[in-house]
Amino acid sequence: MKLYHCQHSRSLRVVWLAQEMGLDLEVHGLEFPPRAKEPDYFDVNPTATIPALVGDGVALFESIAILEFLAHRHGPTSLVVSPDEPDWPNYLQFLHMGEATLLPPLAQIVRYRMLETKERRLPQDIFIDRLQHVTARLKEHEFLAGERFTLADISTGYALHLADFLRLGEQMTPEASAYVQRMRSRPAFQRAFEIK
Ligand SMILES: N[C@@H](CCC(=O)N[C@@H](CS)C(=O)NCC(=O)O)C(=O)O
Numbered sequence: 001m002k003l004y005h006c007q008h009s010r011s012l013r014v015v016w017l018a019q020e021m022g023l024d025l026e027v028h029g030l031e032f033p034p035r036a037k038e039p040d041y042f043d044v045n046p047t048a049t050i051p052a053l054v055g056d057g058v059a060l061f062e063s064i065a066i067l068e069f070l071a072h073r074h075g076p077t078s079l080v081v082s083p084d085e086p087d088w089p090n091y092l093q094f095l096h097m098g099e100a101t102l103l104p105p106l107a108q109i110v111r112y113r114m115l116e117t118k119e120r121r122l123p124q125d126i127f128i129d130r131l132q133h134v135t136a137r138l139k140e141h142e143f144l145a146g147e148r149f150t151l152a153d154i155s156t157g158y159a160l161h162l163a164d165f166l167r168l169g170e171q172m173t174p175e176a177s178a179y180v181q182r183m184r185s186r187p188a189f190q191r192a193f194e195i196k
Helices: 011-021 039-043 063-073 088-115 125-140 151-165 174-184 187-194
Strands: 002-005 026-029 052-055 058-060
Touching: 002 011, 011 063, 011 151, 011 187, 052 063, 058 063, 063 088, 063 151, 088 125, 088 151, 125 151, 125 174, 151 174, 174 187
Parallel strands: 002 026
Antiparallel strands: 002 052, 052 058
16 A cells, blocks of 8 residues: 655654554655645645555545554554453553644644744643643553553654654653653664655
8 A cells, every 4th residue: 555654744653553563555755745845645635634545445644543444454463452451441542642632732833833934933832731641651651551562652652753853852751751762762663764
């Protein structure tokens, strides 16, 4: 299947999963933002957002849905916490928190720091406040759910990686910073990060 990717975008989650699972995805790199720089991309994804996974009669444009789709289609895999495991609710929480709660303020930072003029920057405090829940978990556990590396780490780990890339690292707790480093030290993450 073909994955549309921009290096620092949410499609890194999907490239990362493919590396973790050894999946053979065809990665098609685009210039960011495709809405402005890749007009043909509207024919692939009408929202022009990244990522998009297309092929085998499937077209998906939500990064977490793509993670679940690939993990289940090519599973079983330990990257999924199943409903009969005690930590399943916690897994679901972090799987979705990474996108639904943590990414929106970061996306605003991308917009106002990188795409808009300097005068239009927004404060980053919301994101740092929201990290408290992640930090509380990391004080007691190495991973976010299931006591092992799972999709929840790809979802929320990517959010923390992006925050650090946007120079919010100094405002993060020591637990969150150490977690980012642990995630980045994974060979699959490093391979994924080199793919353009
Ligand atoms: N909820 C979607 C959000 C997709 C999204 O907004 N992607 C960003 C890149 S990380 C994007 O394409 N932004 C450019 C734009 O909106 O034009 C997902 O998880 O895939």
